[in-house]
Amino acid sequence: LHTVGIIGTGKYVPERILTNQELEQMVETSDEWIVTRTGIRERRIAAPEQATSDLAYEASLGALEKAGISAEELDLIIVATITPDTAFPSTACLLQNKLGASKAAAFDLSAACSGFIYGLATASGMIASGMYKHVLVVGAECLSRITDYTDRNTCILFGDGAGAVVLGRVPEGRGFRSFQLGADGSGGELLKVSGGGSRLSPESAEAVKGNFIQMAGSEVFKFAVRIMGGAAEEALEKAGLGKADIDLLIPHQANIRIIQSALNRLELPEEKCMINLDKYGNVSAGSIPIALAEAVEQGRVKEGDTLVLVGFGGGLTWGASTLIW
Ligand code: ACO
Numbered sequence: 404l405h406t407v408g409i410i411g412t413g414k415y416v417p418e419r420i421l422t423n424q425e426l427e428q429m430v431e432t433s434d435e436w437i438v439t440r441t442g443i444r445e446r447r448i449a450a451p452e453q454a455t456s457d458l459a460y461e462a463s464l465g466a467l468e469k470a471g472i473s474a475e476e477l478d479l480i481i482v483a484t485i486t487p488d489t490a491f492p493s494t495a496c497l498l499q500n501k502l503g504a505s506k507a508a509a510f511d512l513s514a515a516c517s518g519f520i521y522g523l524a525t526a527s528g529m530i531a532s533g534m535y536k537h538v539l540v541v542g543a544e545c546l547s548r549i550t551d552y553t554d555r556n557t558c559i560l561f562g563d564g565a566g567a568v569v570l571g572r573v574p575e576g577r578g579f580r581s582f583q584l585g586a587d588g589s590g591g592e593l594l595k596v597s598g599g600g601s602r603l604s605p606e607s608a609e610a611v612k613g614n615f616i617q618m619a620g621s622e623v624f625k626f627a628v629r630i631m632g633g634a635a636e637e638a639l640e641k642a643g644l645g646k647a648d649i650d651l652l653i654p655h656q657a658n659i660r661i662i663q664s665a666l667n668r669l670e671l672p673e674e675k676c677m678i679n680l681d682k683y684g685n686v687s688a689g690s691i692p693i694a695l696a697e698a699v700e701q702g703r704v705k706e707g708d709t710l711v712l713v714g715f716g717g718g719l720t721w722g723a724s725t726l727i728w
Contacts, residue, residue, distance in 0.1 A: 404405075404531045404532070404572055405530060405531050405532075405533060405572045406531075406572065406574070406575055406576075406577065406578045406579075407526075407527045407530040407531050407570055407571070407572060407573065407578050407579055408495045408570070408571070408573030408578030408726060408727075408728075409568045409569070409570060409578075409695075409726070409728075410469075410470040410471075410472075410569050410570065410571040411465075411466040411468070411469030411470025411471070411472075411569040412466055412469055412566070412567070412568050412692070412695055412696040412699045412702045413463060413464065413465020413466035413467070413468070413566070413567045413568075414462050414564070414565065414566045414567070414692065414693045414696035414697060414700075415459075415461030415462040415564065415565050416447040416458075416464065416562075416563070416564040416565075416683060416693065417447045417448060417449045417450060417453060417458065417467070417563050417593065417615060418447070418450070419447060419448045419449075419450060420445050420446075420447060420448075420561070421446050421447070422434075422444070422445045422446050422447060423437045423438065423443070423444055423445065423559070424567045424586050426558065427566060429552055429553075429558070430552070430553065430554070430558060430559075430680060431555055432554040432555045432559060433712055434450075436560045438483065439617035439661075440658075440659065440660070441559065441560060441658045441659060441680075442659025442660070442662075442680055442681055443559065443659075443680055443684045443685075444681045444682065445559065445681070445682060445683075445684075445691055446561065446562025446563075446682075446683055446684030446686075447562050447563050447564055447683060448527035448562070448563055449547060449548075453563075454488040454545060455484055455486050455487060455488055455543045455544060455545045455565070456482075456488045456494045456497040456498050456501065456543075457483075457581045457604075457653050458543050458544075458545065458563065458564060458689075459482055459484075459498050459541045459543035459565045459567065460498055460501045460502065461565065462541060462543065462565035462566055462567040462692070462693075462696070463498065463502060463539055463541060463567040464502075465567065465650075466539065466567040466568055466569050466664055466696075466698070467502075467539070469569075469699075470537075470569035470571065472537055472569065472571075474502040474503050474504040474505075474507075474697075475503070475504065475505060475506055475539050476506075476536075477502075477504045477506065477507040477537050477538070478499045478506065478507055478508070478534075478535035478538060479503075479507055479508045479509070479526065479529065479535050479537075479538045479539070479542070480495045480498055480499050480504060480507050480508070480509040480510075480538070480539045480541070481495060481509075481510060481512050481522040481525060481526055481538065481539070481540050482494045482495040482498060482509075482510075482511050482512065482513075482520050482522075482541045482542075482543060483511070483513075483518025483519045483521065483522045483540070483541065483542045483688040484511060484512075484513075484518065484541075484542070484543050484687075484688055485513065485515050485518070485544065485546075485549070485596065485687055485688065486543075486544045486545045486546060486548055486549055486678065487511055487685075489555045490599065493509060493511040494511050494543070495509035495510050495511050495541075496509045498524060498541065499592055504539070507539070510526050512525065513685060514586075514688075514716065514718060514720045514722070515594070515688070515716030515718055515720055515724040516655050516657065516685070516687045516688060516690065516714050516715060516716025516717065516720075517584070517655075517688075517714045517715060517716045517718070517720040517721050518542060518687070518688035518711060518716070518720075519540065519542035519566070519688045519689075519690075519691045519692050519712075519714065520582070520584065520691065520708055520713075520714050520722030520723065521584060521720070522540040522541075522542070522688075523540055523568075523570070523579070523582070523712070523724055524582040524584055524722065524724070526540050526570045526600070527570060527579050527582070529714055530571065530572065535701055536571060536572065537569060537570070537571050538569070538570045538571075539567060539568075539569055539570075539599070540567070540569075540570060540692075541565060541566070541567040541568075541692070542565065542566050542567075542686075542687075542688035542689045542690070542691060542692045542693075543564070543565035543566075543567075543688065543689050544563060544564065544565070544686050544688055544689045545561070545563045546562060546616070546685070546686065546687055547563050547565055548560065548563035549596055549614060549615055549616050549682060550615060550616060551615035551616070551632075554615070556618065556620055556621075556651065557615075557616050557617075559684075559686050559689070560587045560657070560685045561616070561684055561686070562683045562684035562686050562687075563686065563688045564683055564689045564693050564694060565665070565686075565689050565693070566689055566690075566691070566692020566693040566694075566696050567571075567692060567694075567696075568692060568695070568696075576727065577707075577726075577727045577728065578726060578727060579724060579726045580641075580642035580643075580644070580725045580726055580727060581638045581639075581641035581642035581724065581725045581726075582638065582641075582722070582723070582724050583611045583634050583637040583638040583641060583722065583723045583724070584720075584721070584722045585587035585630075585634065585720065585721045585722070586689055586718050586719065586720045586721075587718070587719045587720075588719075589628060590602050590622075590644050590718070590719035591717070591718060591719065592619075593618070593619045593622045593623050593626070593717075593719065594616070594617075594618050594619070594623050594716070594717035594718075594719070595615055595616075595617055595618075596613065596615065596617070597609070597610075597719060598609055598610040598611065598612070598613030598614040598615035598616070599614060601614070604699075614616065621664065624658065624660075624661065626715065626719060627657060627658070627661045627715050628661055628665075630662065630715045631654060631655075631661060631662075631664070631665035631668075631713055631715060631719045631721075632665045632667075632669055633668075634666030634713055634715070634721045634722065634723035635652070635665065635669060635711050635713045635723045636668075636669070637723065638711060638713070638721065638723035638724055638725050639648055639711065639725055640648055641699070641725075642725040643724060644709060645667050646671065647669060647670075647671050649669065649675060649683050649709055649710075649711050650675065650705075650708035650709050650710065651675055651676070651677060651698060651703060651704060651708060651709075651710050651711075651712050652665070652666070652669065652671055652675060652676045652677070652710075652713070653676075653677045653694050653695050653698065653710060653711070653712045653713075654673060654676065654677075654689055654691075654694075654712075654713050654714065655685075655690050655691055655713065655714035655715060656678070656679060656680035656683065656684070656686070656690040656693075656694060657680070657685045657690070657692075657715075658680070659678065659680060659681075660675060662676065662678060662680075663694040665713070672693065677695070677697070677698045677703065678694075679693070679694055679697055688716075690714070691695075691712055691714050695710075695712070704728050705728065706728055707727065707728065708727070708728040709725065709726075709727055709728075710725070710726050710727075711723065711724070712724045712726070
């Protein structure tokens with residue numbers, strides 16, 4: 404088996420900033436409530452002409468440049484998203500065309516906010532087996548397109564953006580050490596977009612409402628608190644590592660209180676955690692790769708560091724990974 408690691412990272416967020424103060428004008432809420440309950444201060448919103456593949460494209464250019472490879476050298480593109488440009492063609496195919504990655508296979512992956520970790524696990528297995536050499540894994544979302552801006556329970560949380568990584572072979576001693584993926588379909592009702600699929604007739608009133616994210620916030624919160632620390636611990640154990648080995652935790656950026664509970668359980672100080680939800684909110688599959696790319700940009704990741712990536716989301720799903728940078 405080949406050792407597999409991340410050889411390039413990139414991110415892109417749209418220019419338009421939606422602040423808590425603006426949301427105060429849209430729904431019955433306050434900056435103070437949003438900051439204390441979630442930690443979010445602002446989020447980015449895609450321009451009307453931008454869709455998920457456009458954000459994914461910008462992030463991918465950065466990742467390819469850092470990796471020092473051209474788009475033609477990609478064997479596969481995986482886009483994790485719950486906001487594809489269209490039901491089909493897949494956003495990965497649209498991205499393949501924009502990049503000119505003519506030799507790459509391409510598919511989308513649906514695991515909500517855990518999608519990026521699921522994508523890393525999939526790509527890493529394919530490279531380890533010798534099937535592929537370079538895989539582009541992208542987490543990209545235009546959540547503003549499925550957010551109901553009259554629902555204060557959800558509209559304060561979400562933002563748009565994309566993060567991308569190139570996976571390839573790395574020297575022995577570096578790269579991915581473990582993956583811990585999980586799902587609990589019995590919790591599917593807690594977090595969903597029910598329209599746009601084959602369950603509802605497109606003419607039904609429910610389908611129109613169903614185009615937006617519906618969420619049982621406090622139930623999801625309890626699940627997240629339980630699973631974030633748990634999945635990270637299991638991934639560490641699989642890798643033969645312990646909590647004290649973590650140099651940097653890169654958690655899904657849903658809510659500062661969920662992140663803090665994970666830090667408590669992992670006995671980690673906040674300095675060992677990447678937090679940028681104050682600027683971007685929850686970008687679903689985009690959150691972890693954006694946070695990773697930003698940590699790299701800020702020089703917070705050094706060769707030999709032990710990183711733990713961990714996320715949870717609709718499905719319900721969760722995923723964690725340990726890697727040596
Ligand atoms: N402004 C002011 N008040 C609000 C707002 C708001 N924006 N939103 C809700 N409230 C009110 C509620 O109506 C409720 O009032 P009530 O008691 O009179 O009914 C009160 O605040 C408390 O509501 P709770 O739901 O108990 O608040 P909580 O502390 O749980 O925070 C939150 C809500 C932030 C949504 C939290 O539950 C959370 O973060 N949940 C997890 C969400 C999450 O991570 N989702 C992942 C989605 S990822 C994906 O797959 C797309």
